[in-house]
Amino acid sequence: MQLTLKDVAKRLKAAKKIIITSHVIPDGDAVGSSLALRRMLVSLGKEVRVFIDDSIRKNLETLPDFDLIERPMLEEKLDADLLVILDTQLDRIGQVRQAAEGIPIINIDHHVTNEGKDVDLYLEENAAATCEIIYELSKVLKVELDREAATCLYTGIATDTGFFNYSNTRPSTLRAAAALLEAGVKPNEISEQIEKKSLTDVMGEIETLQTTKVFFEGKAVGLFIDGELSKRIDSTEGFIDLVRIIDGVDVAFLVHCKAENFCRVSMRSKNVDVSKIAHKLGGGGHVRAAGCSIAAPFEEAKMIVIHAIGEALNEHLQPSNA
């Protein structure tokens, strides 16, 4: 069922015990929206727990209430009136899905690839971030955002828009950000915290840049982290942005060998719909930023991705799509 924001508010108000969760490989929007919504609901007298079934990157550890995030224990059965899934769909919340089995679900998301299977969904695909939706929800719920909740929401909006650089930045995104500054957010502190990198990460970045290769007359550019290089890299955050700026490039992508037969792929584009490419390969995301996992050895995964991008670039150039 498709929900409106008012339906969402009603469902939240009717519940007493609420569990909030988000996707594995959590980003600023996943963590920020979960923590901000928790604070909002606690201020309404709700009993709230946040579960994320994955480790979370260090840069997000300074978010207010970060220590309250729990990981589901094997065999633990969770008890609540409502499970709220943020920034993703049911099949990407890891073990939380089993632990919360039987609890009614509402799903709040901005990913165009979310089909809302088996859940009640509020999808605002034009929102730059789930945090932008949660900000709108705070108005519907008539909750005043404190500095802590505002910091969480700003972090999610800033990270999902590349600090207001990407095409998903819309007037309402900036209005939300402005209101969050009025609630006490310090934008410089957040950007310093998010962009901070260890020396190891910067050295890994330099090594990864050496793998830069262009394809399709310079319309695509790839970065390739094999198993060997992967051992020296903690985070690939922001790597793609280093090459997506190359003149003439439409699609930038990164193939990261995480295990012998398992590679993660992320893509960014200026024109081509990379969410379609990701979807074809079993992943998802947005028109200009998407990703997927490929269960294949590194060299094979590379070929699969390059081929799929070539096809998408070709289709994009067909006059019927112009």
Ligand SMILES: [Mn+2]
């Ligand atoms: Mn998001």
